[in-house]
Amino acid sequence: MRTLVLLLTIGIVDLGIGQHYSQIQWLSHLRRRQWHAGLQAEDADCPLECNCPSAYPTAMYCHSRNLQHVPYVPSHIKYVYLQHNQITGIQDGVFDNATNLVWIVLFHNKLTSDKIGKNVFSKLKNLDRLLLDHNDLTHVPPNLPTSITDLRLGHNKISKLLTSSFEGMANLTTLHLQANDIEDVGGVFKGFKSLTMLDIRKNKLRKIPDNLPVRVQQLYLEFNNIESIPADFLTMYPKLQFVRLAHNKLTDKGLPSNVFNISTLVELDLSFNKLEKIPVVSMNLENLYLQGNKIKEFSMSSFCSAVDMSNFSRLKMLRLDANEINAKDIPAEAAYCLRHVAFIDV
Ligand SMILES: *[C@@H]1O[C@H](CO)[C@@H](O)[C@H](O)[C@H]1NC(C)=O
Numbered sequence: 269m270r271t272l273v274l275l276l277t278i279g280i281v282d283l284g285i286g287q288h289y290s291q292i293q294w295l296s297h298l299r300r301r302q303w304h305a306g307l308q309a310e311d312a313d314c315p316l317e318c319n320c321p322s323a324y325p326t327a328m329y330c331h332s333r334n335l336q337h338v339p340y341v342p343s344h345i346k347y348v349y350l351q352h353n354q355i356t357g358i359q360d361g362v363f364d365n366a367t368n369l370v371w372i373v374l375f376h377n378k379l380t381s382d383k384i385g386k387n388v389f390s391k392l393k394n395l396d397r398l399l400l401d402h403n404d405l406t407h408v409p410p411n412l413p414t415s416i417t418d419l420r421l422g423h424n425k426i427s428k429l430l431t432s433s434f435e436g437m438a439n440l441t442t443l444h445l446q447a448n449d450i451e452d453v454g455g456v457f458k459g460f461k462s463l464t465m466l467d468i469r470k471n472k473l474r475k476i477p478d479n480l481p482v483r484v485q486q487l488y489l490e491f492n493n494i495e496s497i498p499a500d501f502l503t504m505y506p507k508l509q510f511v512r513l514a515h516n517k518l519t520d521k522g523l524p525s526n527v528f529n530i531s532t533l534v535e536l537d538l539s540f541n542k543l544e545k546i547p548v549v550s551m552n553l554e555n556l557y558l559q560g561n562k563i564k565e566f567s568m569s570s571f572c573s574a575v576d577m578s579n580f581s582r583l584k585m586l587r588l589d590a591n592e593i594n595a596k597d598i599p600a601e602a603a604y605c606l607r608h609v610a611f612i613d614v
């Protein structure tokens with residue numbers, strides 16, 4: 269027992285050191301330590317390639333083993349960890365008995381779309397998380413269960429999204445599509461009634477996608493080729509709080525006046541674009557990133573329509589560094605309007 273406590277402590281110390289330790293890595297790491305300590309008996313149904321510790325009776329650990337295929341998953345398993353292997357495909361049938369599966373973790377493999385069976389996931393009525401980042405997929409796998417809430421497809425080679433790929437996924441809350449080759453999303457997100465987080469960073473978008481999910485709160489569009497914003501963009505998505513558009517091709521001409529003057533927005537990242545003016549923002553905005561543009565003047569009216577005791581901005585963070593202005597261009601009255609900003613980075 270003392271050994272176990274010691275091992276758990278080491279696990280927690282590790283957690284503190286590694287900033288990017290995810291919950292999944294942590295669980296599997298902890299489990300691996302216990303396994304090596306020989307504290308747990310194995311489950312009889314467990315595939316030879318994997319570990320199924322009796323202390324975690326619904327988990328099957330098969331990560332980081334140079335596996336080239338998905339082992340057959342027994343029916344009582346809910347969580348299957350297959351990350352960091354050399355898996356190229358998923359054959360039909362491997363999950364057929366495992367209808368209780370809740371998480372499938374397959375990131376950092378070599379999956380290609382043509383080697384994923386048409387119905388491998390379709391019977392998993394309880395599937396909640398499907399993690400497929402860092403593979404070689406060119407399409408979203410077909411017939412995904414509608415129970416999924418967290419779908420991760422980042423760092424693949426997906427160029428086209430089909431409406432049929434996401435049919436009926438009304439419970440999806442998080443969708444990661446960053447670092448793919450997507451040029452246009454069409455109207456595929458329209459049916460996502462629960463989606464709050466959409467990550468499409470590092471793709472090839474030339475415009476803000478139409479028909480975003482109505483409940484979206486966080487929208488990540490950095491590192492695309494977006495040149496302009498539609499005038500009604502933010503009024504159409506009243507739940508939107510965080511909008512990140514850094515490293516695009518936005519110019520003043522592409523920003524209709526007042527497009528960002530929306531009281532619900534908390535954070536707006538427009539850094540590393542081609543703006544010459546500070547756009548008008550709502551007095552409720554808290555974080556505004558404008559570094560790396562071509563801004564030449566500091567316009568107080570962008571933050572406060574009138575400067576008096578009752579009119580002031582809630583802005584806390586304002587970055588204007590790497591532009592064409594310096595500290596002496598900021599008028600003294602700015603301190604009344606921007607009274608929550610500790611200092612302005614110029
Ligand atoms: C699925 O489960 C059934 C019943 O437990 C079992 O007979 C069958 O062999 C399993 N399927 C596979 C492919 O092992």
Ligand SMILES: *[C@@H]1O[C@H](CO)[C@@H](O)[C@H](O)[C@H]1NC(C)=O
Binds near residue numbers: 414415416436438439
């Ligand atoms: C969505 O979630 C609700 C509540 O958890 C659940 O009752 C419903 O069956 C889910 N829908 C699908 C398609 O899984």
Ligand SMILES: *[C@@H]1O[C@H](CO)[C@@H](O)[C@H](O)[C@H]1NC(C)=O
Binds near residue numbers: 529548569573
């Ligand atoms: C921003 O919107 C508010 C509230 O709708 C409005 O009162 C204010 O005049 C607008 N700012 C500008 C510069 O138009």
Ligand SMILES: *[C@@H]1O[C@H](CO)[C@@H](O)[C@H](O)[C@H]1NC(C)=O
Binds near residue numbers: 574576578579
């Ligand atoms: C801002 O000032 C204007 C005019 O001075 C005033 O009518 C308005 O109520 C003030 N707005 C707020 C939010 O205090």
